[in-house]
Amino acid sequence: MARCHIRNNIRELRALADNMTQQDLADQVGVTRQTIFAIEKEKYSPSLEVAFRIATVLGVSLDEVFTFEPN
């Protein structure tokens, strides 16, 4: 339950985006900083809408942010 099968590289992409902070990303996406933290730690899988918003804010496509690893 604590670990999901969707991997992401949001932390790296934030660094490439002029060292965007989690708070900045959260504000632009419309979620809390703790939610961004949980997504980066793979403790929460965001909804499709939030996933698209994250990719849009970071200026990349969805599959550059998230990858699915089946069992």
Next chain:
Amino acid sequence: MDWSFQEKSICGSLVVTAGLFSYYFLKVFEVLASGTSSAVYGLPFVLIGVIIAMVVVEVVYHVLIALRSEPETEDERDRLIEARATRYSYFVLVAGCVTTVGHAMFAGFFDAAGQADLLHGPIMIANFIILSFVLAEVVGFAMQLYYYRRGI
């Protein structure tokens, strides 16, 4: 990772609810242990005092944590955690209500200690239901904290 406003709120509510109602149900147990039917009539006043104390403590606590926290709105993760935790609360509440109904209807058949009048009075039945509500709330709060810490 520091705690969000939601986590602090839930933790505080859990402690306050569990603490104050532990005191209340200790009083209920004392009444049951005394075996005096008339003693139950003091319980509603204890309950009112506990509820007032709970409201005051919760308001003060939430004002304090709001002053010390950044402004936050509830997002999809908060709503999902609340919804998942509510399922467990519901199960506990249903179990408590079913137990209370069973007790009200059938406990007299097994009343070897002769305490049917004490245990079957409306105040005691109400207390069993209140206990169900409190346990459901505590389980709900605990599950929310679990999901916030461990992930969902």
